Amino acid sequence: MEFDPNNPVVKLCVQGMDMEANGKPEEASRLFLQAWNEATNDFEKYIAAYYVARHQANVSDKLNWLETALQAALKLNNEAIKGAFSSLYANIAKCFEELGDLENAKMNHDLAGSSTVEPSDKGPFYHGTKADLQVGDFLTAGYKSNYKSELTMNHIYFTALVNGAGLAAALATGDGQERVYVVEPTGSFENDPNVTNKKFPGNPTRSYRTRAPLKIIGEVTDWVRQTPEQLQQWREKLASNKGEIIN
Template sequence: MGDVLDEGPFYHGTKAQLQVGDRLTAGFRSNYRPEVVMNHVYFTALPDGAGLAAELAAGDGEPRVYVVEPTGEFENDPNVTDKKFPGNPTRSYRTAAPLVVVGEVTDWTRLTPEALQAWRDRLAAMVAEDRAEIIN
């Protein structure tokens, strides 16, 4: 696990409707670069961080934040740690092993429509400028 800072609880944001016991696995397209099939499942120790991911996720479903447990080793997410932010202030992680859904959080902070659009615009600009590289 390296220098992983957290022991949980952990959260995953998505627009998929999941049930306790469901397993989240790698092998799906990135929400940010759909041409990239992801080798990892991403999660965070911050419910609001998972909420942001849920709101930015592809699809038309309702954004949801789930409490998840890793089933194997995990590491700091290199897409946001050190490469972009020293350490791991976003408390973001990734794993090649499945995550198991153990519950749902409903009291996470939702973005205003303006804040959500600002995030979408920022991500679109990064993709357009080819600055949205994913370390897969």
């Protein structure tokens, strides 16, 4: 299932995270439980259970919710979820340690270590920009960040979600037309550490980065455009984000 920020369960989880950031844990917990109760598929259950787990005061209850999230994630067998397994197993191991179950703690620590893998996403991949480029051109690192103009980027970023690339194009600097190119990595790539296991577990936006050039092999024109109001909300979020970009 493709990650959709407008999914009702995802939106409830985002609201819950906002409540956490505003020092309102009880309201956050209520929203996460509402998300769980409204979840209708394994992806939504995985996301909701993950957040419900971190609001449990009782270790056994927290373990139960983490294992619920894990079982839903295992059923998905989705590229976007793979990046979360290491963190899920590590948190489960910590719960077992607190419960004095060292055998299960060790087993889950081992699973956490073996779950750290390079992305195996086969694409297709997309890059959103306002630059006017041609098939056969190469996108390279070394340009200024769209989000922090004083920062020169060491990597070039791309995604396997065309709507995510469309959003990046809309938010990119410049006055040109929004363009989404189909790209082909020419070298190894990794999960984007700026989004992987940050707000959401794993890499649900299937966002990646590489130091090697990206070759443009096509262009798409059909993606879900954001409304002016939605774009303004995104710009406000980016402007208020005080976190450092991992470069």
